[in-house]
Amino acid sequence: MSHLTKAVLLVAALGLAACSSPGRIPDDGPTGPGVNGIDSSGLGSVSDPRSIAYFNQLVGDRVLFAVDESTISPEARATLVQQASWLLENTEYSAIIEGHADEQGTREYNLALGARRASAVQQFLIAQGVAASRLRTVTFGKERPLEICSNETCYAQNRRAVTVLRVDTGV
């Protein structure tokens, strides 16, 4: 074994030296956006037509997609027309549209598919007159299923785009 090799080994040992030890990164669990899909604080009352709770439950905050598709179905179209008119009346809100996929697919492809779905909803809402500056999209791929069984009943609910409202702070 040459001296050169010894030198390389020494460097390697030093490189290893600074590795973090197991307790070094404290963990307080998930926080922040996207953790549960929807921020449940400050939803207001469902009886208030200007509230987020009203939008989520009575307008309908989500639309569903067929396998591998990002096409807006007739049912989705009806929901999105309602979303658009609500957003046009309630201009203090902006929205992040979350695109999701079911678990049947690779992680990367599902991220791209979720982006397509979110964008399809965004484009529809813009076409209905909602200002593009009020809408942002995010994909969660298959990372945040709503339903956790592994059959089509659950998959159908998970292939979704959810319009998540927040008071407009400029997106």
Next chain:
Amino acid sequence: MTRLAALALAILSLILVLPAAAQDRSGPLRIEITEGVIEPLPFALPEFVAENGGASGFARDITRVIAADLSGTGLFREIPPGAFISRVTSFDSPVQYADWKAINAQALITGSVETRSDGRLVIKFRLFDVFSEAPLGEGLQFVAGQDSWRRIAHKVADAVYSRITGEGGYFDSRVVFVSETGPKNARAKRLAVMDYDGANVEFLTDSSAIVLAPRFSPTGDRVLYTSYETGFPRIYLLDVASVARRALEDQVGTMTFSPRFSPDGRTVVYSLSQNGNTDIYRMDVGGGSVRRLTETPSIETAPSFSPDGSQIVFESDRSGTQQLYIMSANGGEARRISFGPGRYGTPVWSPRGDLIAFTKQNQGRFHIGVMRTDGSEERLLTASFLDEGPTWSPNGRVIMFTRETQGETGAPALYTVDISGRNLRRVPTQTAASDPSWSPLLP
């Protein structure tokens, strides 16, 4: 003593214990992996001799790790020590070949461990070809800090593997992965790094944001990964030693994911989604100089460089379903290489350059497979409800991947399989685990 100081002392020195092995043996001990090993080669591994009292625990543990490394390949089989006729009581005592032949030990591994007064370990080992009655290669000696004992065991096993197979080893290596806890609809994910066999787990991030698909740099000191820290998927670069991280440059309104280093470690190739369309880009890791490599309305993602850095294999649904394509590292025309039934994703070029590992989805099942770079000789290695995300061992002989079970309690775990499709094994992890990326062999 600080950890840094302790490891600064961990000088891994290799010196010769024996002169070169005699070269006049007729039938050398050899496993040709390419022929597909059916019958594992039996080896005898007497517990390493403890040269002093403090060394006995290390001697026992190091011996067990070496045995586990070798047996875990499926290429070797350990002969139970209870069958031994000879006892090895001194590292330098002559080998009683007849005693080892009698129990059909093809290979004999002997060694010793000593704890020195400065706290370091001195580990010696020799490998013998029993039926040729000769040492196979030189004896080796390692000097290392006590907390590096597992690495030394892996280095001994790598030397044995390498001498018998003629291939590089892969035991002294690490895996970065995503540790997962919590329910399926609110999974907490943390980046973690561990030895290839699941030992020495260290966390690199907390679970405050979703993290996905870490990828080691070619030298194993940095990791690219995707994090939702900002609420949107974005690529980060993390230094393993300091766990310092920074986001790669991007622009508002885009999402970036699926990063991978170029073989020289200076460039990152990745996916960028904008207005619902996902394409492949490359960027200097140091910043600046972004180049768009694909420009189609279809999904292009999961890029991986060839080992010479000249080409990129990726997946695209431009034909209507996910398929694999190869293009120049500068973009341009791509040629499709996957043509079988089903869909293909997450291609990864092997470190040897000859094969591409991939995830295949067909008739409701997922497979890990390999094919030649021209798409020929496709071979499926696994099948399950959900297998995905292959990563190559440093020597290109083994693939680690994610296998997720189905249903409400479904969870991912890491598995390995060799490229002949044999020796499927679960990698032990304390939590559910996904998205492994195998480091190069450590220096």
